[in-house]
Amino acid sequence: MSRPTNILLGLTGSINLLNIYPYITEIQNHFNCRMHIMMTPSAQTFIPASTLIHSIDGKVFVDLTEKGEFKMPHVELTHWADVIIILPASANTLAKTAHGFAQDIVSATVLAADTPTILFPSMYLGMWKKNNVQRNVEILREDGFIVYPSPNPNHGGTSIITGGSIPTPKEVCRFIAEYV
Numbered sequence: 001m002s003r004p005t006n007i008l009l010g011l012t013g014s015i016n017l018l019n020i021y022p023y024i025t026e027i028q029n030h031f032n033c034r035m036h037i038m039m040t041p042s043a044q045t046f047i048p049a050s051t052l053i054h055s056i057d058g059k060v061f062v063d064l065t066e067k068g069e070f071k072m073p074h075v076e077l078t079h080w081a082d083v084i085i086i087l088p089a090s091a092n093t094l095a096k097t098a099h100g101f102a103q104d105i106v107s108a109t110v111l112a113a114d115t116p117t118i119l120f121p122s123m124y125l126g127m128w129k130k131n132n133v134q135r136n137v138e139i140l141r142e143d144g145f146i147v148y149p150s151p152n153p154n155h156g157g158t159s160i161i162t163g164g165s166i167p168t169p170k171e172v173c174r175f176i177a178e179y180v
């Protein structure tokens with residue numbers, strides 16, 4: 001694919017979501033892209049959607065049933081997007097995606113999508129190492145999802161308390177560019 005011009009960013013309930021703003025800026029600058037954001041209900045307990053609206057030209061989708069420019073956002077967003085980035089990706093969202101659950105705007109959109117989807121896991125390392133989480137990651141990769149290697153504390157990115165780090169904004173962009 002040539003450089004993505006429409007990036008759909010999915011936010012999920014990880015503590016590292018508190019550091020998301022520089023990532024949004026870096027991704028937009030790096031790819032010179034348009035961006036819509038979607039959030040799980042859990043993500044909205046970490047940061048309010050209203051604070052994100054000012055970081056992008058697009059819209060922040062928080063609800064499967066909301067209408068507006070898009071009548072059925074979880075389907076239309078997949079046609080709009082060149083790539084879907086899930087950052088940070090919680091263990092719960094890895095599980096939902098691996099097993100085809102679709103109860104919120106993020107999981108439903110990813111399930112509906114035929115669009116390259118890249119997930120950046122972010123969780124306490126004890127969680128990440130669990131067999132069931134690793135099995136979910138294997139399933140995701142077998143099914144064609146792109147999963148960043150690990151939420152390793154040595155990436156030099158964010159690491160709040162024991163949240164496991166996500167890579168730096170530059171590394172996130174480098175990784176995305178490898179696949180799109």
Ligand SMILES: Cc1cc2nc3c(=O)[nH]c(=O)nc-3n(C[C@H](O)[C@H](O)[C@H](O)COP(=O)(O)O)c2cc1C
Pocket residue numbers: 011012013014015016040041042043089090091092093094104122123124127163164
């Ligand atoms: C303060 C706090 C921090 C959390 N941090 C993480 C985290 O870094 N990674 C993770 O996988 N889950 C974390 N969780 C648990 C998720 O928020 C929880 O599993 C939630 O259901 C995720 O939902 P979602 O995947 O639909 O966004 C945290 C929960 C709380 C209350």
